[in-house]
Amino acid sequence: MKAFLERCIQSVQDGDAELAAGLAREALERGYSPLEVIENGFVKGIREVGRLWEEGVLFLPELVMSAEAMKLAMSLLRPALAKGARLATRGHVVIGTIEGDIHDIGKSLVATMLEANGFRITDLGADVPVGRFVDEVEKSDADCLAISALLTTTMSGQRRVIEGLKQRGLRLRVKVLVGGAPCSHEWAQQIGADGYAGDAVAAVVLAQELLGSGTAQ
């Protein structure tokens, strides 16, 4: 298994979408846990790419190729992740990445894991305007708003969503979760969110706690 995960990591680092897709298919054929292959394989690969990019070892086109490889592998593994989805809903979560920010890999993983654990999901996508989050809460029966931000320059949008909810008298209608690389528990507290989670599994546990829908599956 370790050697297989290493190949997954390497395929993303090399930006080799064909190989990443082949490995995702192989993982499904072999009956490996899709979550383990994502978290300990492909996600590790993309994080390493981010680190190398920050150090100036890699350039943006290489980062884009790695992200494409990662997305393709995820698209193949996601249906297997969501297979455990229950019919009865544990709550309705509206999720999206904040405006100005196109990072959607982590947000989509959180959405898939929530769905697999029985939550109904409305995924607004990436680069979602602040007002769109607020409008969606107003017009839907959302129990929870989950806002992703991967950039230090866009995370302030999470605060603006919460302010927008307050202005429209909607703040108490939903629980607000925040996440993404630059966020933290302190940040969540500072902006008046209900919680922060550092990965998709923790996001499920948090949503279950906040919405009072039992223990993690």
Ligand code: B12
């Ligand atoms: C892949 C990637 C890209 C891809 C995105 C492809 C896509 N469709 O998503 C591309 C190449 C397009 C890209 C572009 C840019 N990127 Co970029 N990118 C990354 C990278 C390497 C990985 C992100 C990722 O997908 N990680 C894998 C997923 C699974 O992890 P995750 O996103 O953290 O999500 C997990 C948790 O955070 C959490 N989570 C996430 N969201 C939420 C939400 C909630 C509610 C909860 C509870 C939890 C939660 O759960 C997730 C699953 O476990 C990161 C480096 C890094 N370490 O994060 C840089 C990074 C985020 N990018 C960065 C930058 C600067 C950019 C650009 C500005 C570059 C440029 N000069 O153009 C642009 C931004 C464009 C824009 N306007 O958005 C910087 C941000 C620095 C900063 N301090 O703001 C980073 C940190 C790289 C770095 N080390 O410098 N990027």
